[in-house]
Amino acid sequence: MCAGLLPKARSRVLQDALDRFTETISQESAPRIRIVYSTNAERPSNAMAQHVAVLDASFNPPTRAHLALAKLPRSVEDKKLQFDAHMLIFSVRNADKGKGRPGDASVLQRLEMVELLARQLERDLPSPNISVALVDEPLVFAKSTLIHSYWDQSPAPRLYWLMGSDTITRVFQSKYYGSQARLEQWTSQFFQEEQSVIVCAERPKESSQGNAQNAQQSSLQQESEEVRQLLASPGPAHDWYERGSIQLRTIDPNAAWQSSTAVRKFLRTSQPNSPSKEQLSNMVPDTLVDYLLTRGIYDEPLPEP
Template sequence: MRYFEPSHLDRAIQRLQQNTSQLEILYSKVIPIDRCTSDQGSDNRPPVVRVTVLDSSFNPPTRAHLALALLSTPDISDTTLLLLSVRNADKQLKTGDAPYTERLEMLAHFADDLARSQIEANWPFMPKCVHENPTSSSDQSLAKSLWPVILTAAIDEPTFVGKSTVLHHALPPYWPSLVRDWDGEHRHEAFPRFQFTFLMGWDTITRFFDPKFYPSPEGMSKSLEKFFFVEKSSILCARRPKASFRRPGDVGTEPADEQEESIFLQSGIVKPYVDAGLIKMINIGASEGLISSTRLRESLKGTVNTEWVSLTTPAIVSYIQEQQVYSAPWTSG
């Protein structure tokens, strides 16, 4: 089953690539909540919405992506944004890769699986920005609203630093149409402030701090300061093996050991942000840490190899089987 007409996704990608749009919100999972009719924080400023961002190529989504997304627990996040960039700083489309339209379609199905996993984990869905709104005043009442717990979106920006800037500019105008009253009416409220936490694995955070992705050492320093200190974005990094194609039992599958991690985190360019609490490391399951999209695609090449089914989520399994996503003769370009 498809959620979108391919032409709808084609037009969204075209708007991004033609710079007529910075961000395309394509799918959302919402929940009903009770909230105060006043949308001001305790200091009479718009509330802060905490958004965790899982940015990946999703070619296709896997259980490793699910494990990362489930790090955005309610104590640190109000909304999870699944983000696909149609321009990648480190990867180019290759023969056999799924087109961006297929990945965006799969991302919506993956959002369904993520929502099911959140429900199974009995997450208490109450956005912190709503919970912290003042409720003691007698003139405040509760209203039913729909809150976007999970969003999927496309962007045309290859770097994390650039994505943070785009999200700060482009997401606020979307917000009134995403947070709706129970009767379906859009809320005409002040744009909230946003705080973004980017979820990533060990291999990604090392690329984040790789000078080759910045124009110069000075440019890198300014970009990082803007990301962490000006925009107040942060990183939650899962420890995982660096190699993108490893199976349990392979030689060299040990995650980055404590010494390697310590050297990296205490390096001159990284340490200030660790000390400021803006970079945190966390463990995910050992089996999930060995899963990658590359491994799944390689498994799909075998005529009798069904390992790939265990590497992704049920909705993605169904979609790949029904649509024959990786059986089509996709070509780069």
């Protein structure tokens, strides 16, 4: 079996967990979060896990940018200071995309890829404590409250939400909350009551990869500029940034320019059955390379609109 492929038995376990989760979430009393993978036998809810990094993304597919973000140290000043635990979250609902779009990986495929990302982190981190969770909640602030309710731990762990520039700009759009006042209520609960922190990846202004990805870089640079404007403009994002609850952090420049969109495009436009393994390995974690090459998830061209 290739290192980047999950055993069929493990895929069946994930499918079963996904089926049970989706079948029960419509019930009022059913939990809207389910741990489907953990480095340890139990979820990272012991007293030692007081600083938990949460990576919440669509993982369509996971990239080296996701990996670099997850591997950030807890402190800028002391790079040896690591998080006590990492939680990778996949939501079965997306605030913009619902349950998915044509050409997307299926929910099961993405769940498999998130587990492979978790296994990469287990290789790379000095003391890994990784969990993968399914949630039925599209909004970050509500997910934070959901996790705290699920753990019900005292003292409550501090959650550090790792995200890219595209995500943070969506998080602070009032349209997702019904009104600006409601957004401010959510931010107060998230930052003040729950003491959560947002850690946003800041991309470098120039890439070390020359001119090969100019169009992609231009789009990502625009996202970075939108983040700077968001944090400089009056509003809750600016206020909490000034208080230190929103941090901008630099990730590995070689990983910073990788995006899920670029990976999907690369796989769709490569010669049939012959995408470059070496090139793909520069875009996604090592544990994902064989999976993407053998599963053919993004090989088919998108349907005509």
